[in-house]
Amino acid sequence: MKEQVWKLVDEVKDFVVEARHLIHENPELGFREFGTTEFIKKELEAAGIEMVPLQIETGVLGIIKGTAEWKGPGKPPVAALRADIDALPIEETTGAPYSSKNKGIMHACGHDGHTAILLATAKVLQKIRGSFAGTVKLFFQPAEETLYGAEKMIQCGILDDPKVDFVAALHGGVEIPVGTVGVYPGPFMASGDIFKVKFVGKGTHGAYPHRGSDALAAAAQSVISLQMILAREIEANDRAVLSVCQIHGGSAFNIVPQEVEIAGTVRCFSPDVRQKISERLESICTHIAASYRCEAICDYTFGIPPVINDPAETDRVAAAAFEVLGEEKVIRLANPMMGSEDFAYFLQNVPRGTIFRLGVGREIPVSLHNPNFDFPDEALPLGVAVFTRYILDVLAPEGAKFQA
């Protein structure tokens, strides 16, 4: 099986690199991926892959129906693979010959690689559709970076008719080297909430603070005290981060401002911890404000849920990677990540799913979202091989006979 998969991947190895360079050269921001969408559609059409129109302007849903007989129990399953297609508002500095042509926008998160891998996988699967049963759905998802794209696509009904049973995705991981795959069962990426607190006091002359009430002092005290939620109120084994990232207030050096606003983010993995932090945040800000004769108006938004990888599907991806890459190339990641990923919404709706990391770490590390980040071409065929082997395991569990 390993040799057969690599032979198929070999046939698309030039395509996957060319496709990535083209996507990299033409990056587009979330929900504005018009050129990228057109390119994906053109390539799927050329491969004879069916597409279902969506109620959104960007993003593509492709469908491949297996023609082999299903020998497993029940109905043949529906498996989905997802790639995010959007870029970031960053000015590229890689100097690559295929550098961004769109000023101030670049593929700094490797979504060019994800998209090219899914396109190449689609070509392989379409070619060998006689070797598996059931259905493969291809999700080319817009706007991952804004964390709104997955929900929008789900609202378009991509998980229904036929209902998706299994879903998988990959993301480049700079923490593991090129040539490897990283897996993590269970809670893998944190939830992402947003909070804003407006402190309202009574403005006054900087020389006569006692005639007003100091919203700035209340805000400053709160910025520090909020860290005590993590230190004193959350169990040490529960991972959580609270960061105040914005503070706005004041107009001159000699005016005590009437209003000061702070904003930030909370990242954690469990619903209980999330709830507790939101409640304590409000209580601490309100009481500190009161002690300064001010008022605190809190606005806490529960954002993206945590990514919870299904252990069985994570094992299945690990087994697929074992087979095509070798056991030593499959890394069981030691720790979950505090970042968020809107693939969480797919996992909420399809419990049998997982997202894994495809190693993109180089000797001189460059982080994701850095203007120098460039998805390594050498990692692309590995992604195609793992995706292909994974789909065959789901849709041809008795072992595929390649009838291309």
Ligand SMILES: [Zn+2]
């Ligand atoms: Zn990103």
Ligand SMILES: [Zn+2]
């Ligand atoms: Zn990303």
